[in-house]
Amino acid sequence: MESITEMSMVIASALTSTPEGYVRDVLADLDLGELYKVDMVPAHHRETECLRIFLHFRELTENGKSLYERLRANDEAQREHREFVPVRIVHCQRKGRDLYWMVYLAKTPAERETQMARNDKTFKSYIEM
DSSP: OOOOOEEEEEEEEEOTTOOHHHHHHHHHHHTOSEEEEEEEEEEEETTEEEEEEEEEEESOOHHHHHHHHHHHHHHHHHHTTOOOOOEEEEEEEETTEEEEEEEEEOOOHHHHHHHHHHHHHHHHHHHTO
């Protein structure tokens, strides 16, 4: 495993009522490393208001490094249109069901723009078939 010490990941969709302290408590229990910054950004998912939560870690533990490798592998699989098992962080149970957040590696604006351009080209070539 490479010597990675920092990681930024994103919770794709969380309830708008989710407090930052709750997110920090859940992640502290996972022992991923030092969570030094949390950005909670209003978003929409399936026409519902939600939060997109960006999580920034440094001084990753072995758990954090392992999670990073899994997220990175998923990111590569997604880019290559291969199947992958999404990473879910279970944050509580309600009525016997796990409630979880889907997490992904966070992308910089430049990476996001490149990915969108690539997806647009793929879509256009699919239409022209």
